[in-house]
Amino acid sequence: MPEERHPPLVDPSAPRPEGVDESAWLDVIHKMDEVYSQLIADEVALEEKNAALEQSQRFIFGLLASMSDVLVACNRAGEIEETNAALCALVGQPEAALRGRPVQALLADAAAQARLDALVAQVSAERRAASAEIELHDAAGQRVPVDFNCSLRRDAAGRALGHVFVGRPMGEIKRAYHQLRETHEALKRTQQQLLHSEKMASLGRLVAGVAHELNNPISFVLGNVEALRRYNDRLQQYLAAVQAAPLPAGVQAQRERLRIDALLADLPSLIEGMSEGARRTAEIVNGLRRFSVVDREERVRVALADVIERAIHWVRKGTAPAFEIDWAPPAAPVEVMGSAGQLLQVVMNLIQNAADACADRPSPRLAITLTAQGGEAHIAFADNGGGIAPEHLSRVFDPFFTTKPVGKGTGLGLSISYGIVEQHGGTLAVESTPGQGTCFTVTLPLAAR
Numbered sequence: 001m002p003e004e005r006h007p008p009l010v011d012p013s014a015p016r017p018e019g020v021d022e023s024a025w026l027d028v029i030h031k032m033d034e035v036y037s038q039l040i041a042d043e044v045a046l047e048e049k050n051a052a053l054e055q056s057q058r059f060i061f062g063l064l065a066s067m068s069d070v071l072v073a074c075n076r077a078g079e080i081e082e083t084n085a086a087l088c089a090l091v092g093q094p095e096a097a098l099r100g101r102p103v104q105a106l107l108a109d110a111a112a113q114a115r116l117d118a119l120v121a122q123v124s125a126e127r128r129a130a131s132a133e134i135e136l137h138d139a140a141g142q143r144v145p146v147d148f149n150c151s152l153r154r155d156a157a158g159r160a161l162g163h164v165f166v167g168r169p170m171g172e173i174k175r176a177y178h179q180l181r182e183t184h185e186a187l188k189r190t191q192q193q194l195l196h197s198e199k200m201a202s203l204g205r206l207v208a209g210v211a212h213e214l215n216n217p218i219s220f221v222l223g224n225v226e227a228l229r230r231y232n233d234r235l236q237q238y239l240a241a242v243q244a245a246p247l248p249a250g251v252q253a254q255r256e257r258l259r260i261d262a263l264l265a266d267l268p269s270l271i272e273g274m275s276e277g278a279r280r281t282a283e284i285v286n287g288l289r290r291f292s293v294v295d296r297e298e299r300v301r302v303a304l305a306d307v308i309e310r311a312i313h314w315v316r317k318g319t320a321p322a323f324e325i326d327w328a329p330p331a332a333p334v335e336v337m338g339s340a341g342q343l344l345q346v347v348m349n350l351i352q353n354a355a356d357a358c359a360d361r362p363s364p365r366l367a368i369t370l371t372a373q374g375g376e377a378h379i380a381f382a383d384n385g386g387g388i389a390p391e392h393l394s395r396v397f398d399p400f401f402t403t404k405p406v407g408k409g410t411g412l413g414l415s416i417s418y419g420i421v422e423q424h425g426g427t428l429a430v431e432s433t434p435g436q437g438t439c440f441t442v443t444l445p446l447a448a449r
Contacts, residue, residue: 070146070169073153075162078102078120090169092139103165108135108143116148120163123150133170145170214285221278229271236264299337301447304370304377305329307340311347312368315355323355326367334372335447338424346417346428350381350440353413357385357438375446376426382439388432396430 070090073082083098091098091106107113112135119132129151138144148167152160239260247255255261312325336343351366358364367382388396397418414428421428426444 070165070167072103072106072165073162074103074165076160078104078162081162090138090144091136106136108137112136119148119150123152123163124160127152134167214281218278218282218285222275222282225271225275225278229275232267232271236267239264299339301335302338302340302343304334304336304343304379304444307343308347308368308370308379311344311351315348315351322364323358324363324365325351326365330370330372332372334370334377336377336424336444337447338444339420342420343424346420346442347379349413349417350442353440354381354383354385354438358383361385372446377444377446379442379444380439381441382437384437387434387436387438388430389434393430393432397428 070087071082071084072080072087075081080098080101080103083095085095088095088098104113104116107116115132115134119130119134122130129149131147131149133145134148135143135145146167146169148165150163150165153162153164155161243255308327309329312327316323316325351368354366355364358366361384363384365384367380369378369380369382371378371380397414418428421442421444424444426442429441429443430438431441432438
């Protein structure tokens with residue numbers, strides 16, 4: 001800054017006091033000029049410091065205004081000295097109306113007052129910050145829990161001037177926590193689905209090879225059994241004609257010794273048993289092919305209510321005639337694009353599994369509900385069986401895994417059903433509480449109208 005020129009405080013040409021020589025008078029004038037120059041310099045420095053202070057104040061006020069957390073600064077008597085826009089918006093009062101009021105005027109009740117007093121006493125005693133949840137009255141007069149952090153206000157010498165409260169309404173914290181938890185759960189479900197899909201894809205490739213290798217020998221066995229049945233019919237007719245006439249004694253003895261009559265009587269059941277076993281093996285192979293996504297049928301519009309009613313009919317007619325099933329079709333039709341036969345297989349399998357799970361219950365029951373929401377069809381199968389153990393819940397869709405006794409299940413039903421539902425663009429999920437029952441939910445995309 002250029003040096004400011006100023007007129008001298010004393011005119012050198014002015015008459016000097018009596019008894020003062022000229023050199024002394026000049027010294028006085030020079031000293032007074034120096035003092036005046038220093039005053040000017042001090043004034044400039046003061047203005048610069050005031051400008052810096054104003055800038056700092058604007059910066060601090062900007063920070064307070066932009067804070068999303070509420071802030072209350074009180075003196076030692078508990079009177080409000082400073083607030084911010086967040087608190088004013090929360091309580092619905094301007095800053096001018098809050099200054100000078102006791103902080104207790106913001107509290108919801110005596111219990112909040114007691115918690116605030118305890119918090120202030122703790123901070124004053126321990127000389128460090130502490131937190132507590134304290135309820136305020138918001139602009140609408142509603143109770144709002146706020147998570148307050150309290151700390152001491154000190155001057156430059158370290159003396160306590162009061163307290164500062166900084167807090168956030170618990171509603172925001174709970175919403176943020178809820179969103180975080182939902183995101184975390186969705187991420188876990190997605191990760192599990194990815195792992196399961198990859199596992200199913202690997203198993204599908206393995207099973208496709210196994211099914212292909214088994215298909216040829218099973219077809220060979222089935223063809224030979226049918227031929228053997230025809231041969232047996234012809235042999236039976238021939239031997240009946242031969243035995244109609246009296247046989248020589250030696251032939252008759254051989255007939256009795258070899259038990260030809262019992263053998264001929266047993267042959268039809270043996271052939272039928274072989275045929276049944278081959279057919280069941282062929283069904284398992286067909287299921288494996290469906291599971292491995294080798295077999296794809298043409299997709300048509302399928303009414304799910306009709307599929308469920310047919311499945312209930314066949315399960316009751318077959319293995320569970322006394323199984324109580326609560327089912328009421330929805331008023332509006334619910335249709336999906338898919339294979340009616342494959343979806344029937346899924347529903348029958350889930351109903352049969354529920355019947356098996358409830359077999360030891362006094363009143364076995366299954367509730368089936370069909371709903372349509374958000375472009376998806378949801379079929380829930382909730383039984384009152386014994387439930388699934390937590391350690392087994394993540395494996396119920398694995399091929400060949402079963403909790404049924406030996407001979408009661410192959411462990412392929414749920415894995416095949418899972419594959420069929422996945423082929424239809426849907427999901428098959430399970431929830432279970434041991435001792436209370438299990439609920440399987442099939443979700444499928446609705447057919448376009």
